Amino acid sequence: MSSAVLWELAGQFFVLSLLSIGGANAVIPEIQLRVVETKHWMTDADFAQLFALSQAAPGPNVLIVSLVGWKVAGVLGGVLAMVAMSGPSSMLTYAVAHAWERFRDAPWRIAVQRAIAPVTVGLILASGYVLTRTADHTWGAYAVTAATLLVVLRTTVHPLWMLGAAALLGALGWV
């Protein structure tokens, strides 16, 4: 593995770290734009599969980042991508945490919270749309997406059951 690719990978996620308002789920379209369309590190199908794998492992949803790193540059790439994605934002968070506590009731702080909420929701909705467009190419796939959505919104069934059922349907060739 050439070190040039590792630097490139770290650089991409270093920037994404500071753009990821709303967390990892909010930057899925931007990650896909960079790694599939700009860098050509993988195909759309690869990206959708890595996302599915990241959902099947325990832990925070930022794991998609380490799988992208792994696909590009192996285990070292996976660790590096995660560190790059978490480092800059963590340092920023560390730096402003105290000020945030001091201005608990400041009007600007309340306005900031009300301002960020719709941006975050718009970004995550866009992630859902882009992932659906990337992952679903058959009516069966759209049906699985819609069924998962309904079950998660209407019932208390654990999402892992939906992923498991979808994997089974897929293995049987029905998706």
Add this chain to the structure above:
Amino acid sequence: MNEPSPESAATPPAAPVSIGALFFGFLKVGLSGFGGVMPFARRMIVEERRWLTEAEFLDVLSLSQFLPGPNIVNVSVIIGRRFHGPSGSVAAAAGLMLMPLVIVLVLATVYAQYAQLPAVRNALAGMSASASGLIVATAIKLARPVRGSIWQIAVCAAVFAAIALGRVSLLWVLLVACPLSFALAWRTRR
């Protein structure tokens, strides 16, 4: 790192939390959930170990959500900082990410061994379709508090259209949407 402040004077001082407790507390959180672990973090921090009160946790959570970065990593950084400064933040964040990172990389390596089998590829395709539905559901749940105001719905729709339909770069979307949204929030403040 516990500087005195009016807020911390009002609440009882937190019991000493060791670096090891931070590491192992967040280690457990990292292993708890699938596709997001925040509910488990709240349970560990507020209910089980009582590191923070419910109100303090919500405060930490709101900051974590508004700053860039994985929200749960930001929570670990703030809580680690509160008890042990930089080394506390590193211990908490490392504890949080260690096992999920190991597990997902092992999973990926095993997957790569069998990826050429049609049944495995098809199973992953099924899971991809389902995982997309999970994210849409997450967004719809988060949208509930936003539905009350016209300008918030408008900002949300504009951000969605720019990213999903226009495929505009995230940097430009944020540079326009964040100041605009703040101006609207400021004008309509109560």
